[in-house]
Amino acid sequence: MSYRPKDAVVSDGQGKETRAPGLLERVRECCRVRHYSLRTERAYVDWIRRFVMANGKRHPRDMGAVEVEAFLSRLATQDDVAASTQNQALSALLFLYREVLGIQLPWMESVVRAKRPQKIPTVLSRAEVTRLLALMDGQVALMASLLYGTGMRLMECVRLRVQDVGFDRNEICVRNGKGGKDRRVPLPRRLRERLLEQVERVRILHGQDLAAGAGEVFLPHALARKYPNAGREFCWQYVFPSPRESKDPRSGMTRRHHVDEGVLQRAVKVARDKAGIDKPASCHTLRHSFATHLLESGQDIRTVQELMGHKDVSTTQIYTHVLGRGANGVLSPLDH
Structure with missing residues (x-):
């Protein structure tokens, strides 16, 4: 799924109109400009897609703290994901708003990250x-x-x-x-x-x-x-x-x-x-x-x-x- 608003049409200055890149295409471009690994790029794209789909395909600009916190809460309570997985989803949404959409939202700083439990690693003799x-x-x-x-x-x-x-x-x-x-x-x-x-x-x-x-x-x-x-x-x-x-x-x-x-x-x-x-x-x-x-x-x-x-x-x-x-x-x- 590549989310794109219906009116996402731009002009090239010579009278020709072309489609603007969809939201997920822009996420990929921003990841590559910053030399993020392919794994990180795919993870961010997947989390942003899930966030948009979970909110009825609404554009992230039209959503805020309520939707982000509800999405992260569902991951923990309904999907029972690990703390590291929940934090990865939060990082993807932070990247979306800051780097892709260029929106500085103060409330994003106050979203609490899940605390990862400290586990003793498995070691072989x-x-x-x-x-x-x-x-x-x-x-x-x-x-x-x-x-x-x-x-x-x-x-x-x-x-x-x-x-x-x-x-x-x-x-x-x-x-x-x-x-x-x-x-x-x-x-x-x-x-x-x-x-x-x-x-x-x-x-x-x-x-x-x-x-x-x-x-x-x-x-x-x-x-x-x-x-x-x-x-x-x-x-x-x-x-x-x-x-x-x-x-x-x-x-x-x-x-x-x-x-x-x-x-x-x-x-x-x-x-x-x-x-x-x-x-x-x-x-x-x-x-x-x-x-x-x-x-x-x-x-x-x-x-x-x-x-x-x-x-x-x-x-x-x-x-x-x-x-x-x-x-x-x-x-x-x-x-x-």
Whole structure:
């Protein structure tokens, strides 16, 4: 659904009339101007569509605090969504009024965000991680090992480019992580040879693509306009490419994208079940295990914070609860 007022007709100044972009088209344009990810764009468009449909297709300009609060309340009371989901809906509506419609509404600031409960993350023991990785093979095994060995997020791993793997310095540069930040993480020495072999496979595949007249990948932040040939350079290729080319949903160009993250997610789930691990373990659990095991080995929390890419150390401190290093885990000086 693309909401558009009936009278949304504009003139091009030469007597010709054209349709103005619909509301959702304008939302997409604003997201792309601000370099929002495709996932964020799709989430915002979906929430704004649901908000309009829930209010009889009325234009958001004709609605206010009553409709927004009622919509958010229904999400919590009727749909029973999580606090994070409700906050995402609120963020989408804030974006709609501020950035798309250009309306500064003071009442939007007073809308209360749902408080997210603080949960202790699921963490695997070292033995469980070993069993899990042993039941995987090929590319998915290498990717899962990287998640545990570096603490990268799932999408940071699948979006890894050849130029970001520093074999000479034994480190990986994670580009455009959460919050748009870059950071460096260690390249596990046990994965060095396997990563070198993976890069060589990518080199061969890229050569075949170039010979077929293809071989171009997506470049971020309009770099393709500044460097027209960079998209075909080997250094920009994904370390874990998709087995087939696909059409870019934004530009419409057919390129070789990175592998679908669902492939790794399904592989981890299958390996978890085979290993008999009775925990809701996922790809993100390997990241949690990375941080927890570092702290167990005596690594200081500030270093772990930097490796995880956490903005605040309080986020990293959640892993001290997993370790039991709170009040119950501290030996009183009197007991010495």
